[in-house]
Amino acid sequence: MEKSAVIIGAGLGGLFTGAILAKEGVKVTVIEKNATIGGGLQSFTRFGEVFDTGMHVIGGMQPGGNIRRICKYLGILDKIHIKDVDHDVIDTLYFAEDQASYRIAQGREAFVDSLAESFPDQRENLQRYVDAIYNIVGELDLFYLRPSDEYVVMHSEEFIMATNEFIAKYITDEKLAAVLAYMNPLYGGRKDMTPAYIHSLICVLYINGPSRFAGGSYLFAEALRDVIVEHGGQVVTNDGVQRITSENRLITSVITRKNRVFTADYYISAIHPCTLVKLFEGDSPLPKAYVNRLNDIPNSYSAFTLNIKLKPNRFRYINHSAYYMSRYDEVWNFSRENWRWPLGFLYMTPPDIDQGEFASKMIITAPMTWDKVKRWEETYIGNRGKEYEEWKAQCAEELLSRMEEIYPDLRDCIEDINTASPLTIRDWYAVKEGAMCGYSKDCNNIMLSQVPIVTKVKNLLLTGQNCNVHGFCGVPLTAINTSEVILGRNYVLDKINLKENDE
Numbered sequence: 001m002e003k004s005a006v007i008i009g010a011g012l013g014g015l016f017t018g019a020i021l022a023k024e025g026v027k028v029t030v031i032e033k034n035a036t037i038g039g040g041l042q043s044f045t046r047f048g049e050v051f052d053t054g055m056h057v058i059g060g061m062q063p064g065g066n067i068r069r070i071c072k073y074l075g076i077l078d079k080i081h082i083k084d085v086d087h088d089v090i091d092t093l094y095f096a097e098d099q100a101s102y103r104i105a106q107g108r109e110a111f112v113d114s115l116a117e118s119f120p121d122q123r124e125n126l127q128r129y130v131d132a133i134y135n136i137v138g139e140l141d142l143f144y145l146r147p148s149d150e151y152v153v154m155h156s157e158e159f160i161m162a163t164n165e166f167i168a169k170y171i172t173d174e175k176l177a178a179v180l181a182y183m184n185p186l187y188g189g190r191k192d193m194t195p196a197y198i199h200s201l202i203c204v205l206y207i208n209g210p211s212r213f214a215g216g217s218y219l220f221a222e223a224l225r226d227v228i229v230e231h232g233g234q235v236v237t238n239d240g241v242q243r244i245t246s247e248n249r250l251i252t253s254v255i256t257r258k259n260r261v262f263t264a265d266y267y268i269s270a271i272h273p274c275t276l277v278k279l280f281e282g283d284s285p286l287p288k289a290y291v292n293r294l295n296d297i298p299n300s301y302s303a304f305t306l307n308i309k310l311k312p313n314r315f316r317y318i319n320h321s322a323y324y325m326s327r328y329d330e331v332w333n334f335s336r337e338n339w340r341w342p343l344g345f346l347y348m349t350p351p352d353i354d355q356g357e358f359a360s361k362m363i364i365t366a367p368m369t370w371d372k373v374k375r376w377e378e379t380y381i382g383n384r385g386k387e388y389e390e391w392k393a394q395c396a397e398e399l400l401s402r403m404e405e406i407y408p409d410l411r412d413c414i415e416d417i418n419t420a421s422p423l424t425i426r427d428w429y430a431v432k433e434g435a436m437c438g439y440s441k442d443c444n445n446i447m448l449s450q451v452p453i454v455t456k457v458k459n460l461l462l463t464g465q466n467c468n469v470h471g472f473c474g475v476p477l478t479a480i481n482t483s484e485v486i487l488g489r490n491y492v493l494d495k496i497n498l499k500e501n502d503e
């Protein structure tokens with residue numbers, strides 16, 4: 001008999017879960033509060049340019065990569081536009097403290113070689129460190145899309161070691177240890193807290209080869225939506241879920257802002273769990289202790305983004321990401337509240353579909369904690385007041401002056417700028433405190449931040465970045481987990497693997 005599912009939220013998690021379920025015969029309805037689908041995949045047009053909001057660097061799209069294999073199974077590979085970064089330089093890092101630059105190359109051996117150029121006496125340590133991060137990721141069957149029948153998975157001691165301790169275990173040079181933590185902003189890294197498996201996953205993903213969306217990440221969201229629609233499902237936009245009704249500890253319906261009522265066999269929440277728990281009407285069917293826990297889990301820090309439209313033919317396109325850090329001893333300070341800002345940031349020139357020699361835009365993303373915007377937390381988009389606008393202009397100025405240390409002529413190349421703060425992220429995606437990567441993972445209390453995809457309400461499942469791992473690689477893997485609760489264990493993984501063996 002045909003099963004049905006209502007999915008709340010058309011971000012990466014909701015769309016991937018919806019596409020998988022629709023492809024496998026489930027009648028899917030995805031409900032999105034915004035007029036535009038995508039969540040973090042959303043793009044917006046300003047000054048005639050398409051800017052992406054929350055998906056700039058992506059992994060798993062190289063030949064044989066896990067997300068590429070899932071896209072192939074969904075049949076969307078020929079509909080998406082992905083550009084790989086340069087193999088000999090996947091990232092560059094600049095430390096203002098000693099004006100040192102580092103180049104990171106793609107692939108296990110090349111990664112070690114590129115860093116050993118600057119730290120020759122650490123070559124063997126680097127090799128052991130890289131082996132260790134690959135071993136940790138090897139413990140994760142799902143990362144390699146390997147079916148598994150284990151219900152209780154045992155992990156090595158290093159798996160949940162604090163990342164800073166894990167790096168220090170292998171690397172004796174303090175500068176190199178700081179350099180190896182440069183991807184912190186990509187996973188909300190916190191000292192003594194972020195488990196080594198999160199660090200390892202992100203590093204392995206990018207050492208294997210990062211890519212970027214050409215022409216805008218929204219095209220990827222649209223390709224996923226098309227899978228849902230082609231298989232008889234629907235994606236409702238501009239009408240968020242406002243209430244959820246329940247009876248006898250089962251969800252009975254979701255009701256939208258426009259008073260539309262949707263019912264299904266399964267309800268899947270692809271929104272922040274703190275947003276979900278507020279939607280229950282009357283007595284929540286979720287146990288109080290569970291709701292308290294969801295509200296208590298710390299969130300990752302947020303970000304301030306500076307979007308720049310560049311003048312034509314003025315600034316050369318750079319086919320890799322670049323990181324600016326003020327000081328080596330501050331790489332673990334991004335999460336510190338009441339701390340000076342910015343400590344560092346990532347900048348990149350996103351590619352157009354027919355990318356030529358010059359870039360049309362630049363995006364600068366700088367981690368930012370919630371306390372910086374707390375005084376405006378009662379305000380909403382477009383209505384935050386003059387003081388807020390002035391503060392944003394000052395933040396943009398801070399970032400531009402740092403960029404001028406590297407590109408003295410940058411200001412001459414700028415046609416226009418636009419900014420987004422943690423408040424923008426909170427209000428667009430309905431994410432508590434504008435958390436960039438959802439819940440923070442804490443190696444000191446790993447159970448607290450591991451939110452299972454099943455809940456005490458039998459027909460309510462969770463998906464998205466707050467369960468397991470965030471981002472372009474983590475969220476689709478969780479979408480498989482969530483879908484398999486309905487379809488059966490290893491059902492989707494077997495299909496993905498079968499499809500490859502067939503070809």
Ligand SMILES: Cc1cc2nc3c(=O)[nH]c(=O)nc-3n(C[C@H](O)[C@H](O)[C@H](O)COP(=O)(O)OP(=O)(O)OC[C@H]3O[C@@H](n4cnc5c(N)ncnc54)[C@H](O)[C@@H]3O)c2cc1C
Nearest residue numbers: 009011012013033039040054056057240241464465471472
């Ligand atoms: C500034 C920034 C930069 C980032 N850069 C990268 C990057 O380069 N690479 C990477 O891999 N990851 C990056 N991330 C992280 C990535 O964007 C997220 O991990 C991912 O988008 C999360 O997907 P999701 O589906 O869980 O949640 P979201 O994308 O937040 O989707 C949730 C959706 O639910 C909708 N919603 C909320 N409430 C309701 C409701 N009541 N009813 C209906 N709909 C609702 C929201 O509008 C949203 O569309 C970045 C994040 C930020 C903020």
